[in-house]
Amino acid sequence: MKYRTATQWGIYDVVVENDRIVDVLDLDLDPNPSPLGKALIDGVQHKARIARPAVRRGWLENSDRAKHRRGADEFVDLPWDEALDLAAKELHRVSNEYDNRAIFAGSYGWASAGRFNHAQSQLHRFINLIGGSTRAANTYSTAAAQVILPHVVLSWGQMELEQTTWGEIAAGAELVVAFGGLPMRNTQVAYGGITEHQSEPGLAHARAAGVEIVTVSPVRGDGDNQDRWISPRPGTDVALMLGCAYVLEAENLLDRAFLTSHCAGYEHFRKYLLGIGDGQPKTPSWASEICDVEAATIAELARTMATKRTFLTAAWSLQRAQHGEQPCWMLITLACMLGHVGRTGCGFGFGYGAEGFVGSDSRRFNWATLPKGRNPTGFHIPVARIADLLLHPGETIPYDGQEITYPDIKLIYWAGGNPFHHHQDLNRLIKGWRRPDTVIVNEPWWTPVAQWADIVFPATTQLERDDICASSHDPYAHVMERAIPPQNDARSDHAIFKGLAARFDVLDEFTEGRTEHEWLANMWERSQVTAAKQDIELPSFDEFWRERKFKLPEEPARVGWLSQFRADPNAHRLGTPSGKIELFSEVVNAFELEDCLGHASWLEPEERLGGKASDKFPLALLTPQPKYRLHSQFDHSAYADLGKLNGHEIVTLHPDTGCARGIVEGQTVRLYNERGACLAAANFDDQMRVDVVVLPTGAWYRPSDPSTAGSLELNGNPNVLTLDVGTSGLAQGCSANTCLVEIESYTA
Ligand SMILES: Nc1nc2c(c(=O)[nH]1)N[C@H]1C(S)=C(S)[C@@H](COP(=O)(O)OP(=O)(O)OC[C@H]3O[C@@H](n4cnc5c(=O)[nH]c(N)nc54)[C@H](O)[C@@H]3O)O[C@H]1N2
Ligand SMILES: Nc1nc2c(c(=O)[nH]1)N[C@H]1C(S)=C(S)[C@@H](COP(=O)(O)OP(=O)(O)OC[C@H]3O[C@@H](n4cnc5c(=O)[nH]c(N)nc54)[C@H](O)[C@@H]3O)O[C@H]1N2
Ligand SMILES: [Mo]
Numbered sequence: 001m002k003y004r005t006a007t008q009w010g011i012y013d014v015v016v017e018n019d020r021i022v023d024v025l026d027l028d029l030d031p032n033p034s035p036l037g038k039a040l041i042d043g044v045q046h047k048a049r050i051a052r053p054a055v056r057r058g059w060l061e062n063s064d065r066a067k068h069r070r071g072a073d074e075f076v077d078l079p080w081d082e083a084l085d086l087a088a089k090e091l092h093r094v095s096n097e098y099d100n101r102a103i104f105a106g107s108y109g110w111a112s113a114g115r116f117n118h119a120q121s122q123l124h125r126f127i128n129l130i131g132g133s134t135r136a137a138n139t140y141s142t143a144a145a146q147v148i149l150p151h152v153v154l155s156w157g158q159m160e161l162e163q164t165t166w167g168e169i170a171a172g173a174e175l176v177v178a179f180g181g182l183p184m185r186n187t188q189v190a191y192g193g194i195t196e197h198q199s200e201p202g203l204a205h206a207r208a209a210g211v212e213i214v215t216v217s218p219v220r221g222d223g224d225n226q227d228r229w230i231s232p233r234p235g236t237d238v239a240l241m242l243g244c245a246y247v248l249e250a251e252n253l254l255d256r257a258f259l260t261s262h263c264a265g266y267e268h269f270r271k272y273l274l275g276i277g278d279g280q281p282k283t284p285s286w287a288s289e290i291c292d293v294e295a296a297t298i299a300e301l302a303r304t305m306a307t308k309r310t311f312l313t314a315a316w317s318l319q320r321a322q323h324g325e326q327p328c329w330m331l332i333t334l335a336c337m338l339g340h341v342g343r344t345g346c347g348f349g350f351g352y353g354a355e356g357f358v359g360s361d362s363r364r365f366n367w368a369t370l371p372k373g374r375n376p377t378g379f380h381i382p383v384a385r386i387a388d389l390l391l392h393p394g395e396t397i398p399y400d401g402q403e404i405t406y407p408d409i410k411l412i413y414w415a416g417g418n419p420f421h422h423h424q425d426l427n428r429l430i431k432g433w434r435r436p437d438t439v440i441v442n443e444p445w446w447t448p449v450a451q452w453a454d455i456v457f458p459a460t461t462q463l464e465r466d467d468i469c470a471s472s473h474d475p476y477a478h479v480m481e482r483a484i485p486p487q488n489d490a491r492s493d494h495a496i497f498k499g500l501a502a503r504f505d506v507l508d509e510f511t512e513g514r515t516e517h518e519w520l521a522n523m524w525e526r527s528q529v530t531a532a533k534q535d536i537e538l539p540s541f542d543e544f545w546r547e548r549k550f551k552l553p554e555e556p557a558r559v560g561w562l563s564q565f566r567a568d569p570n571a572h573r574l575g576t577p578s579g580k581i582e583l584f585s586e587v588v589n590a591f592e593l594e595d596c597l598g599h600a601s602w603l604e605p606e607e608r609l610g611g612k613a614s615d616k617f618p619l620a621l622l623t624p625q626p627k628y629r630l631h632s633q634f635d636h637s638a639y640a641d642l643g644k645l646n647g648h649e650i651v652t653l654h655p656d657t658g659c660a661r662g663i664v665e666g667q668t669v670r671l672y673n674e675r676g677a678c679l680a681a682a683n684f685d686d687q688m689r690v691d692v693v694v695l696p697t698g699a700w701y702r703p704s705d706p707s708t709a710g711s712l713e714l715n716g717n718p719n720v721l722t723l724d725v726g727t728s729g730l731a732q733g734c735s736a737n738t739c740l741v742e743i744e745s746y747t748a
Contacts, residue, residue: 003483006469043637053083088503106136109417114467119416143733144324166202172345180315181222192471243287255339265584342566357473367470368526382732390432420448645681649716676720
């Protein structure tokens with residue numbers, strides 16, 4: 001039998017024989033399906049599944065909960081009723097003894113496709129009914145961009161969904177300068193699910209139309225199909241862009257009319273650029289010292305950009321670094337100086353090699369989701385400050401012009417995310433993670449976050465329940481069919497929270513009297529209402545369920561992004577205070593932050609090549625997204641093994657870097673710095689900087705000695721090495737890519 005399913009890397013048909021998944025088939029709908037679907041074949045019905053509810057022995061048997069043994073303890077299986085009773089009792093206790101802010105249900109993570117059994121939505125709906133919790137704002141992906149861009153140009157949501165399409169780039173641009181490249185491996189993935197992968201065909205189309213691509217990245221392989229490669233030190237793109245800006249200003253190659261009519265505050269930025277104030281003109285030779293690209297190359301790049309219809313783009317990775325707000329602001333500043341913003345296919349945009357929907361011309365539509373209600377505490381922290389929250393109750397931090405004081409967290413509830421994947425400096429996280437009284441986790445597999453919990457509820461995967469896949473960037477809705485029975489004793493996230501809701505006397509409020517299937521129909525009906533407002537008629541729910549998919553009608557071609565603003569900036573004001581693109585922001589300036597000034601600026605990070613700490617650790621570590629996985633998901637599958645060697649994640653380094661350290665290709669190596677150490681398998685690539693090493697994220701955290709923080713990590717999880725500081729007092733995003741390490745051959 002074949003069953004339709006959806007993942008956040010594509011829609012597939014799953015072939016099932018005798019309740020076993022035997023194959024996963026691509027759909028004809030998809031011009032460029034992702035092979036990541038293969039992970040479902042052995043990954044779903046795997047020995048790593050959590051069979052039944054489990055409680056950590058030390059938590060169960062010791063009055064002090066043996067918190068120091070969290071992550072290093074054994075588990076005791078319990079029947080569902082007993083485990084639910086324990087969790088409910090503990091939630092009751094914390095909620096009664098403290099303010100509900102003492103519960104952290106931020107629960108960041110991608111979970112899986114399926115709008116109803118979306119783990120966080122279910123968790124939030126339940127928690128909101130029992131008084132709410134501390135939550136988390138923004139994402140690990142784009143926090144710095146999400147916070148700075150509304151001050152400069154537009155809300156992030158608008159940018160992501162509405163910015164220039166690949167078709168427009170092909171039609172209107174002559175030159176694309178891609179900071180961080182356009183790594184097509186990342187476009188396999190799109191949040192919530194993706195039907196048609198358009199990025200690779202879109203990029204190929206632009207290339208065929210004669211668009212020249214310049215990749216600016218420490219790693220050449222980031223630019224599939226590029227014409228030219230410029231390789232700065234990681235984290236120094238802002239200096240390089242400033243060097244370019246200086247040439248435009250000094251050689252009068254900039255569009256002063258555009259800067260006056262459409263931008264606010266260029267004069268402030270110009271003073272900084274020319275060094276009137278700090279005495280340091282941001283010349284190409286100044287930039288060259290920082291980014292290690294020749295001054296002549298910088299000047300020549302500036303001149304080329306000024307003579308062509310240019311599109312500037314940056315990978316999201318650039319802003320996942322200390323001062324990550326700056327590359328976003330500086331890219332926009334440079335594009336405004338060039339003056340092409342709002343012309344077809346020109347200007348600026350973010351993330352064209354980040355997720356598969358960026359630059360697609362699919363209709364955008366707000367499909368209905370599960371209503372989560374309101375969080376009665378109304379309180380959240382910036383998502384990447386989780387370790388600070390756990391470690392420093394009572395401390396106050398700045399965030400986007402506000403002040404946030406951390407509460408004392410007594411209970412963590414996580415569903416649908418893996419902080420032992422996503423957070424930086426895991427040895428530091430562990431110290432905080434062992435402070436609360438109780439950690440509750442819903443997970444299908446014994447992932448690290450499940451291993452580091454006290455009460456673990458086994459969740460079904462999407463193949464064990466019905467659901468609907470529908471995302472705001474995708475014109476399709478798909479039926480997700482239950483293909484196999486729930487494995488072992490697993491229950492859906494909805495059923496788990498139903499069990500808890502009953503114990504809080506909020507069952508009726510939680511379910512509103514609906515079965516899971518009735519909820520799907522309800523969500524569909526709410527989408528019908530939204531559609532009707534746009535003169536679109538959706539079929540009945542029954543018909544949708546029979547047909548298994550529905551595609552919204554094509555819409556008339558979107559009006560070129562920012563073209564109306566370009567044509568008439570007064571009639572089409574932006575959301576900024578001036579209505580223009582703010583190259584200087586009075587608002588940000590008034591926050592008086594040292595690490596985010598009123599205009600784009602070069603700010604020294606805590607560590608970088610050629611800068612602080614490089615005498616101790618001479619290599620920059622980049623931790624990009626993995627080609628053979630989504631984050632840490634299905635790391636246990638045979639497909640994910642393609643990114644491993646001898647059981648370790650593969651680290652890529654320049655052959656000269658290996659040679660200088662006596663490392664041969666294929667051998668096991670140890671990466672280390674003052675924060676931690678991990679093993680990996682060495683792979684050489686001579687098309688990258690000699691002072692950079694690349695270890696993708698996602699290997700399951702496996703410390704050799706979980707009882708003590710800091711022990712050698714065995715699988716190759718780079719987050720034992722990364723730096724855990726906020727991007728700045730503005731966004732407080734994660735700074736994963738600000739990281740120096742050393743590497744050595746490993747023999748044990
Ligand atoms: N060093 C470094 N670190 C990074 C990054 C980086 O670039 N460098 N990138 C960051 C970014 S951009 C992101 S988005 C994060 C990603 O971090 P996460 O989103 O936390 O990572 P995932 O591995 O996708 O975690 C999803 C979890 O949900 C579980 N799950 C799946 N389906 C279900 C379900 O139906 N129910 C329940 N209860 N659970 C389910 C999976 O088993 C998995 O454990 O990582 C961040 N971390
Ligand atoms: N296959 C797959 N695809 C994914 C994901 C996945 O887990 N697997 N995760 C998805 C998610 S959640 C997100 S947020 C996006 C992330 O999308 P991005 O953040 O854009 O992707 P990354 O792979 O982290 O980084 C892209 C490239 O930037 C380069 N780079 C890093 N630092 C610098 C720098 O300082 N300067 C310059 N010039 N280049 C730099 C790296 O070499 C890297 O290959 O990817 C999505 N796509
Ligand atoms: Mo992300």
